[in-house]
Amino acid sequence: MKLLTFAIVLRTMAALPRVLMLIGRLGGEVTYVSAADGRANVVVKAPKRAAHRFAPQVRRIVDVIEMTELHVVAGRTRDQAEAERKRKLA
């Protein structure tokens, strides 16, 4: 799976279900949505094979005014944090 993060500007909030339906159809799992006043941030777990299809197809929706794909820098995993803590304590 690949994690995709989209910042979307919508012409109308009524278009948000269309976006979410499309993501579902492409095989994505929406893990986080926040939306208000024509803006939405959506995080999607996308199948790696089809991940390249999400952004262009969401952009194609007429009521999507703008869409930016955010590249999130991965944080440390719990194991990495624990290893780092131990290293510091040693």
Added chain:
Amino acid sequence: MTRRSGSKVVVEALTRAGVTTAWGYPGGAIMPLYDELLNSPVTHILTRHEQGAIHAADGYARASGRLGVAIATSGPGATNLTTGICTAMMDSVPLLCLTGQVASPLIGTDGFQEADTFNICTAITKQNYLVRSVDDLPRVLAEAIFIAQTGRPGPVLVDIPKDVLLGHTSEPLPDHVSVPGYEPSPRLDPAQVQKAHALLRASHRPVCIVGGGCRIGNAVDEFREWCRRTQVPVVSTLMALGSADPDYAGHLGMLGMHGLRQANRAVFEADLILGFGNRFDDRVTGATDRFASQAKVVHVDIDAAELGKIIRVDAPVHADLKAALTAWNQLLEQEPIEPKSEWQKQASSYGTGLVRRESSEPGKVPPTEVLDELFSIIGPSTIVATDVGQNQMWAAQRCRADHPRKWITSGGAGTMGYGLPSAMGAQAACPDTPVVAIVGDGGFQMTMAEMATVRRLNLPLKVLVMDNRYLGMVRQWQEMFFDRRYSAVDLSDNPDFAALARVYGFEAFTLTERAEIRGSLERWLSCAGPALLHAICQAEENVYPMVPAGASLAEMVEAPQ
């Protein structure tokens, strides 16, 4: 602006958009619009089912290049449109669908004939609207008409509550439509064309796959000029038949699952694929990992979402095909390439893979022979509409249309029942052009009530029913991939379609003998009004060549000798 009703606004919007014909079926919620249509210059054609109306609007749009309009009432009226909406969406057909909705206070109460049309149609429309206020109606209609016809066209649905149709507004229709974020015509980047040109120059075995975008983008002339300059072998998708000049020696016919041998082999051997307005559908590519595996790929499309969607692309050209080919032809003028004539000759030498049966069952005719004869009689200027299944593939393999608007078929959706009503729409759009509908016995029975509409309009439509008393394509798959276990494909108790057509007021004939094929076809085609030919076909004839699902284009199954 004077105040006028919502219904009047609809008629105003249609008239301003140049709409002269609408297809539909009335009902409670849409009655105010039907009342207004009586006073309008728009000719409304009453079909016998909403599905007939939308397929007719679709055929009308494909044949004419104009906007198709379909009207239905709320609830079942709207849901009966959905198959046609999906068909238009898959094949990028500009349609405006107007549906009545229960009055606003009743929305959400499970009122009589209430359905959530907006949400039902969200996934199968390019854009859709539920109009909440009559003051919004002028803007919404102008937007809907604009969006349906621009960029990559598609169906747009406007769901209008009854009180909105009855309400009054003084809002004018906007003179100019602006939809923020909607960019229907991407600006051509000349560097992308130059890169594609460089790949073409370097290639030895290029093949162009022309798709439905050539017709939709009105790029036929530019495409033919490009072919003339390059002599690149061309294969057509199902949607693009008729795009290549019928006299172009490099046209290898349709590719894909039931494509011709020469088309599929050329693509398999190509070192460069040039996709023009196509979408690399699974019926075209076969197994994608083995599709033209030695080739670099150039893909020209107006829809950015198509570029790289299925096939990795080396040189994407995000542009309207007409604009891209105009620029490319200019480039070819300045920097001509070595014509690919030798490779063209080699590709053509692989042959079509179509075979003619020597024997036939008594009292039945070989379906492919009927079509061979038909196409030799009608020539390239007749509009041919097909249904879906074996009849469609046999016809596609033999299609000789001289323009893609003369080939009407449901490609992406594969909608059975499409043939007769779409042919009716095409005939209404082009009254002076002969139109033939080629249908199977299965698909015909899904929408055959539209014979009544054809008769009422006195359209000189010619319907060929190829009756093998089976759902032929499903039967073929069951024969080939399910050990001949025929499940739910038997139509052996079909009615006498010629007798049925006569009841509807058609002239009708039955064809059972091989020796009578040409004579029957000529008699049927010479009828002045609507006429039907019921061809009793050999039952277990298969469509060949065939690329089994999941196989590569090189793994074609050819007709047994």
